[in-house]
């Protein structure tokens with residue numbers, strides 16, 4: 001059903017991507033016409049700064065901006081609009097939480113992450129741990145690249161203050177089952193933060209059902225523009241932590257001596273926000289809603305199963321991550337014996353297959369598997385089985401070239 | 404597949420001046436953490452002239468072929484001349500123009516060689 005969705009993306013119909021199998025969607029997705037048009041229209045017909053002017057244009061811009069916040073709220077089923085904070089990207093959202101919350105912790109308190117985290121959900125915590133003498137611990141993964149459930153109980157204790165983990169690995173494709181971890185975190189009275197940068201583009205996420213304190217994602221990985229990210233924070237949590245950036249917009253009262261903070265969500269939105277990008281993000285989430293999760297999930301489940309079945313048959317190719325399709329999405333990182341990931345990516349590029357090579361912002365995870373780099377092909381709604389075949393064909397061609 | 408034209412594959416599969424130089428007068432190493440590419444150059448200078456050279460390393464075809472081409476090119480040359488080598492020189496040697504991200508692989512060997520020759524920057 002989604003096999004024609006490529007037509008909704010101008011880069012594939014008119015742009016440089018005409019014949020391209022674009023398989024780097026975990027890094028960033030392409031943009032559908034509806035998103036581009038909505039942003040363009042906003043700049044052409046309704047642009048003004050938000051939350052300031054009392055003239056009609058500014059009022060309308062503010063209304064559009066706030067309407068996008070409501071779209072985001074619905075998208076992740078948050079309780080209130082004020083729990084949706086607009087940031088720059090996932091990195092910014094996670095930095096906000098880490099830097100604001102860790103100030104309130106005591107030396108020896110523990111931050112629990114997993115071995116499969118992206119640098120964005122690792123380095124900020126590591127830094128805060130150094131600054132505030134906290135301890136970072138990592139839930140181990142199995143050789144197959146899934147969280148090791150048998151070890152869970154060893155990692156929660158009365159000092160656990162934060163559990164921050166990914167809802168989908170950008171390398172392994174693993175989709176951890178969050179509920180058992182959230183339950184343990186709650187029992188330990190720990191906050192739970194979810195890095196949903198990959199997850200939100202692949203399956204529905206319901207923050208109330210999960211019962212988490214915060215969740216982060218980026219617009220650009222979900223068919224929206226760059227420069228816009230989201231931090232969901234449960235109201236009580238966001239009220240309990242201090243602001244992250246100080247300055248305009250986020251204040252209530254200011255004197256030469258002191259200031260007080262504006263209520264949520266503005267407390268965390270200092271300065272002029274990326275207004276058009278917020279509107280673009282709203283359009284992207286509406287786009288997903290129109291396609292519908294059941295259709296998207298079915299399409300991606302097909303791609304995952306097919307991708308695994310054909311890639312696992314390629315000689316000398318090793319998939320890093322689960323070899324079975326359950327609780328796993330269409331992200332495949334792999335190595336090919338005797339071929340450096342750079343060379344593989346370059347040869348694939350020459351046959352118009354765009355993949356990523358490198359450590360995909362997960363250096364510790366690669367080291368754990370004894371690797372410095374891998375090649376990654378990641379799929380989304382507009383990808384097809386034929387593109388997986390082209391990938392496999394290109395890999396075999398590369399093997400021949402370098403043999 | 405311009406990147407992998409014959410001369411590059413040839414240098415990758417049959418690297419020139421590959422190995423160790425026990426009596427080297429200078430050594431230099433460069434690596435790219437992001438992908439694990441690494442090149443190590445060893446040179447012997449006499450009257451500021453490169454009289455012997457060897458290199459070792461690991462990584463992608465481009466990084467290794469570039470080291471081989473560079474070693475072959477600079478042997479017998481004056482240190483001062485090599486100090487003028489830059490991105491353009493490497494592109495000429497390779498006879499291809501990689502994109503900016505990929506060019507870094509090819510520049511690794513120049514970086515290592517300059518360190519071995521104690522040329523700054």
Ligand SMILES: Cc1ncc(COP(=O)(O)O)c(C=O)c1O
Nearest residue numbers: 089090091118120170197198218
């Ligand atoms: C799991 C995960 N977390 C965080 C990020 C960081 O996203 P951004 O670069 O938009 O901040 C990414 C993407 O690179 C990701 O895949």
